[in-house]
Amino acid sequence: MASFLLPALVVIASVPQEARQALEAGDYATAVAAYQRYLQDVDPDSYEALSGLALALARSGQYPEALAIYQRVVAQAPEDPDGWLAKGRLLSWMGRFSEAESDLRRARSLAPAYEDIWSALADTLRWGKFYLAATSHLEDWQRQFPESPQPWLAQAQLQLDQRQLTAARTSLLQAQQRGADGTLIAQLQARLNRLPGALPWEAQAFYEVQAFSARYSPWHTLTAGLRYSFEQGNLTLQSLTAQRFERWNQALVADGTLELWPGSYGNLRVQGALTPNILPAWDVSGDLYQSFAGNWEVSAGHRQMLFASGNVYFYSVGIGSYLGDWYLRFVPQLLISPDGPGISGTAWARWIYDTADDYLEVRLGLGRQLLTTAVGPVIEGQTTGSLMLTAQHFLTPHLGGVLSLNYQYSERFPGQFGAMIGTRFRW
Secondary structure (H helix, E strand, C coil): CCCCCCCCCCCCCCCCHHHHHHHHHCCHHHHHHHHHHHHHHCCCCCHHHHHHHHHHHHHCCCHHHHHHHHHHHHHHCCCCHHHHHHHHHHHHHCCCHHHHHHHHHHHHHHCCCCHHHHHHHHHHHHHCCCHHHHHHHHHHHHHHCCCCCHHHHHHHHHHHHCCCHHHHHHHHHHHHHCCCCHHHHHHHHHHHHCCCCCCCEEEEEEEEEEEECCCCCCEEEEEEEEEEEECCEEEEEEEEEEEECCEEEEEEEEEEEEECCCCEEEEEEEEEECCCCCCCCEEEEEEEEEEECCCEEEEEEEEEEEECCEEEEEEEEEEEEEECCEEEEEEEEEEECCCCCEEEEEEEEEEECCCCCCEEEEEEEEEEEEEEECCCCEEEEEEEEEEEEEEEEECCCCEEEEEEEEEEEECCEEEEEEEEEEEEEEC
16 A cells, blocks of 8 residues: 555644654654653643544554544544544555545545545545545546646556556646656556556466468467566566477476666566477577656567577567557567578557457568578578467456467468467466
8 A cells, every 4th residue: 555644743832842753753652652641641631642642653553552542533523624534544554444435535524625635535445446436536536626636646546456558648647737746657657568467466378379381280389377466567487388390398487577767677588498409498588668758668678599509699679659549669670690680670559448458469570681591602681571460358357368360471481370379367
């Protein structure tokens, strides 16, 4: 959850200086002791001392004790919105969202111009997953404070939780136009570009077949994996089984993504073959992504494949942009191999039609490679091309499927027709 923001404590001279200073310094144990002494020895019904004690207890993690004191605070001053706000915040942090909602709605009715209450209620409804009520509240908040960026930022957070990328980007733009803090905007945009997993765990399984238009037998690949997602990234472990030329290979894969600095994240993938007679002994790739100017993103990448016959290297850069429901990207790439160098470019467009997990995608690639033939030797060129169509859809928040069709063209080798089908299960 976000940081626990309780209202500032209002103090008067009768409250011990020691308690006030300790509370401001974060020395909550000292503050609790000082407030308790004052309530015991001087004034057991002091509103300021009760409020300070409840705040110190809450910030020190003593939630039940703090709640008991807040009960006395709101009973003593039922028309003071600060008491209901603080109590509602505490209940929300304790996970008692329905009770928190009731207290915060009462605070809002007492002080409708107090924007901190609107913010606290929005957080509570989002944390409690009361999405319909949260949407209605945000619309009311926007009408009450038409020039404030805060309701639009809260709406972007809610839409991020629901994985509604396009709507979240629109909300961030509205917040930016109203003067929202640029650092916070950048952080939320970075989350959009590297959207965390909807649920922490995902089991995945994929089957791929590549069939040739000539005399070669089909190639088969089976992949099974487990992914764990956390706030700053994710880690995937996979087992890959490949069949080529009537031979089988087994490989293990570790693939991780991690946020690095504001607007940036990196991806590292390491694949090692157990018996590398058709797969490379090692296949290692890394990519670095950086967002800029709101919806734009650039990247740089390197991949190295270690075969017994020699190493193959790929160097790439890329640029992409989010435009409404679309994500558009172009990646030029340089290939260095024992057979000869090559260049290629891949463009793709992804249409996100519901959440970030539901999309249709098309990729189109075109390249040129120089090959050194055994006779002469003679350097000859060949043109390559590729087309891939992919669809992914989640039937429920837990279960989704993916289907991909592809064709790869090579001027000097047989063309390939391929398909991949897979499933993802999250919990």
